[in-house]
Amino acid sequence: MTAVYKGVLSDPDDTSRTYEAFTFETVRVKDGKFTEHWDGVQLAPGWRTEVERPNWSVSVR
Amino acid sequence: MKTWHVLAMAQRARTSRMPAIHWTVHPPEEDLQQLALAKTPPEDRLRIESHLAHCQECQRSFEEAGIFADRLQELLRSQGKQDQRTSVRYKVRESAIVAQCNPPDFVPAIGQVMDVSATGLRIRLTRAIYRGTQVQVLVEKAAVFGTIRYCRANSRDTYDVGLIIDQIVMRPGGPPIESLDAATGRDGFVKLQPRKTAKTVDPVDVLLIASVVFGQARPDASQLERNKQLLLDFFSYQGDPAIKAARFFADDYIQHNSRFLIMNEITHASGRDAWLKAGYAAQGHANLTVNGGIPLRDPILVMAEGDLGDRRVQRGAIRS
Numbered sequence: 001m002t003a004v005y006k007g008v009l010s011d012p013d014d015t016s017r018t019y020e021a022f023t024f025e026t027v028r029v030k031d032g033k034f035t036e037h038w039d040g041v042q043l044a045p046g047w048r049t050e051v052e053r054p055n056w057s058v059s060v061r
Numbered sequence: 062m063k064t065w066h067v068l069a070m071a072q073r074a075r076t077s078r079m080p081a082i083h084w085t086v087h088p089p090e091e092d093l094q095q096l097a098l099a100k101t102p103p104e105d106r107l108r109i110e111s112h113l114a115h116c117q118e119c120q121r122s123f124e125e126a127g128i129f130a131d132r133l134q135e136l137l138r139s140q141g142k143q144d145q146r147t148s149v150r151y152k153v154r155e156s157a158i159v160a161q162c163n164p165p166d167f168v169p170a171i172g173q174v175m176d177v178s179a180t181g182l183r184i185r186l187t188r189a190i191y192r193g194t195q196v197q198v199l200v201e202k203a204a205v206f207g208t209i210r211y212c213r214a215n216s217r218d219t220y221d222v223g224l225i226i227d228q229i230v231m232r233p234g235g236p237p238i239e240s241l242d243a244a245t246g247r248d249g250f251v252k253l254q255p256r257k258t259a260k261t262v263d264p265v266d267v268l269l270i271a272s273v274v275f276g277q278a279r280p281d282a283s284q285l286e287r288n289k290q291l292l293l294d295f296f297s298y299q300g301d302p303a304i305k306a307a308r309f310f311a312d313d314y315i316q317h318n319s320r321f322l323i324m325n326e327i328t329h330a331s332g333r334d335a336w337l338k339a340g341y342a343a344q345g346h347a348n349l350t351v352n353g354g355i356p357l358r359d360p361i362l363v364m365a366e367g368d369l370g371d372r373r374v375q376r377g378a379i380r381s
Binding site for chain 1: 296347354
């Protein structure tokens with residue numbers, strides 16, 4: 001099952017302009033429940049550092 | 062028709078129903094099945110239909126009940142039998158082992174299933190089983206646990222017992238119980254007709270086996286529509302994450318999002334629990350679902366398996 005979503009976002013180079021952007025969500029469904037899920041999210045520079053800050057272990061446990 | 066055909070479809074309708082939060086206010090599943098079979102008394106019909114008008118969950122269940130009823134009719138028609146849409150029970154003649162569980166009786170009886178519905182069986186035996194007895198009935202591909210509701214003596218030293226089904230356990234890989242047919246002449250056993258060794262392949266049977274019992278065949282159109290709605294419901298759900306996870310995710314759910322996968326290394330969780338713990342852990346630290354701010358509501362397209370069909374690109378040249 002795939003859903004495609006459209007958004008109108010601001011052009012970072014010219015904030016007076018907008019552009020159409022798209023993203024997707026795909027799931028595998030079995031017996032009325034999601035079993036797998038894919039989407040368009042990517043890692044960004046520094047993201048791992050962000051999540052591995054020392055206080056994370058505190059908030060997880 | 063085999064007993065398990067009816068049982069499998071009944072079980073599918075039962076298991077595919079979404080968990081009810083306020084289940085006591087919903088009409089029982091049996092009532093929805095009766096309504097689908099046009100057997101509901103007028104006064105009950107109004108009550109159920111008024112509930113259906115505003116309850117999406119029961120609308121889905123009723124849709125399932127309708128599919129169940131329609132498939133039974135298809136099966137009957139394919140076998141050249143009379144349309145019994147107004148009848149909730151379907152006649153069968155099939156061997157069955159009946160074991161008394163409570164109160165226990167260690168000598169099982171062998172009988173014949175005479176008719177079957179989504180909620181009950183009628184079995185012919187050569188001994189009586191008292192009302193209220195809990196029994197296990199083994200038929201081909203299924204074990205049924207139920208409670209005896211009546212036991213009537215017939216003219217030829219046989220008894221018809223009716224039981225209401227408490228639970229159905231399908232046994233798709235289990236051996237057929239043809240061997241029962243040879244168990245004749247023993248004290249207290251019904252003499253059964255030998256079963257034909259050669260079986261004809263009924264296309265409807267094949268479809269039922271594939272789609273109902275094994276559940277691996279391509280879903281039907283209404284199932285795909287329900288799956289689409291499930292996806293829409295998921296992204297519009299604003300409630301508690303734990304309830305959301307329980308409602309929408311299988312136990313072994315996997316979120317392939319790269320950020321979630323890294324979170325698994327931190328939370329050491331897996332399955333549905335991993336999604337939940339990742340969300341809690343990331344709260345206030347990082348975004349797990351970054352998509353540039355595109356709102357995940359009102360999708361411009363929802364596509365299910367098979368929606369694209371088989372559209373082959375035709376190549377050719379225009380000739381003058």
